[in-house]
Structures are given as C-alpha cells and as structure tokens.
Amino acid sequence: MLTPKQIGIINFGLSILLAVIVISSYFTIQDLVRKEGGECPLGKECPVHEAFPIQTIIGLLVVSALAITGLMLIVQPETKFRIPQFGERRKSEFDIMLSALSSDEQKVLRILKEQPGTPQNTLRLKTDFSKSKLSMLLKDLETRGLVKKEAEGKTFRVYLKK
Structure with a gap:
C-alpha cells in the first residue's frame, strides 16, 4: 500500500x-x-x-x-494512525489478551472485568463450573499474573490484575 x-x-x-x-x-x-x-x-x-x-x-x-x-x-508529517478497513473493529488490549486464552479462561476474565471483586462462589455459579475446575482455573490464571485472589471469610474475592 x-x-x-x-x-x-x-x-x-x-x-x-x-x-x-x-x-x-x-x-x-x-x-x-x-x-x-x-x-x-x-x-x-x-x-x-x-x-x-x-x-x-x-x-x-x-x-x-x-x-x-x-x-x-x-x-504532511508521518503519523502512526491507521484507518480501519470497512467492518474492522479496533481491538482493546483486553480483547487481544483474551484471544490467547481458552474459552473457559475467557469466560472467567469477562465476568471479572464486568464485576471486579466477584466472590469465588458467585463466580462458580455464573460460569457453571465445578468447584475443582474453577479452583484450578483460577490458580493457573493467578500464576500467570492475570488475576489475584483476596481471602474474605471462607471464600476469596477474585480481581483482574492490571
């Protein structure tokens, strides 16, 4: 071009x-x-x-x-701006990050983006995952530095890491 x-x-x-x-x-x-x-x-x-x-x-x-x-x-000075093509949508950093994750991980992160600090038991109900599956998924996301868990009584509140 x-x-x-x-x-x-x-x-x-x-x-x-x-x-x-x-x-x-x-x-x-x-x-x-x-x-x-x-x-x-x-x-x-x-x-x-x-x-x-x-x-x-x-x-x-x-x-x-x-x-x-x-x-x-x-x-005219050179600009880094690029005009998107018809039908093309500019992706956010969050969307780009999601594209590298599995669908289950994407589901969890989307919920956390909409409602930061969601309790883990509420997250389990929203995702319809078993306790063990959600626990393993959150542990994996936490080791990758994508989420953080804070203890609150007998459960955890889960947040997206920035």
Whole structure:
C-alpha cells in the first residue's frame, strides 16, 4: 500500500506533466495562428482559437490543484494512525489478551472485568463450573499474573490484575 508521501510525489509529478502538456498545446496553437498572419486558419469565428485561452486557464487551475494536493501530502508529517478497513473493529488490549486464552479462561476474565471483586462462589455459579475446575482455573490464571485472589471469610474475592 502506498504511503501518503508516495501518493503526493506521484500526484505532484503528474501535475508537472499535465502543466507541460497544457502550456505546450497553448503555445502550439499560438504559433499556428502567428504563421497564418495573426488570424486563425479556420476563419474569423474559430471556436478553437476563441475557447483555447479558457481551456488553458481551466487546465492550469486543475494542474495547480493537483500540485498543491501533492505538496500537502509530501510535507504532511508521518503519523502512526491507521484507518480501519470497512467492518474492522479496533481491538482493546483486553480483547487481544483474551484471544490467547481458552474459552473457559475467557469466560472467567469477562465476568471479572464486568464485576471486579466477584466472590469465588458467585463466580462458580455464573460460569457453571465445578468447584475443582474453577479452583484450578483460577490458580493457573493467578500464576500467570492475570488475576489475584483476596481471602474474605471462607471464600476469596477474585480481581483482574492490571
């Protein structure tokens, strides 16, 4: 994919090429008129001779717009911003982290994100996991540094680590 700077260089190059074509065609027509004694070879009411200065002005305006756009793209500072494609959603750090985990681990972490400090017995009911499965899952997540458990009576409150 082309960067904005590369597009600006191409745009500016095309504007120079078009400027040369517009100006050379203007002088070619003027030269033909001079060779015929100052009058248009097609007669007094020559549509090309009358309209050509307007066409030249319009052509030069288009060339100027292209050149200015190209220069703006060339001079524009580089940014790290990337425009998302259609339908693409920017993922949060949390979503990226979840993509590396199993579906059971994702389920637990999503609940903890919605309700920080959820008691372990409430977490068991929300996930519908057995006591031993949830206990092993939390122990694994704790050793990886993703959650922390704080004792509260006979149970634990579980938090996401930041």
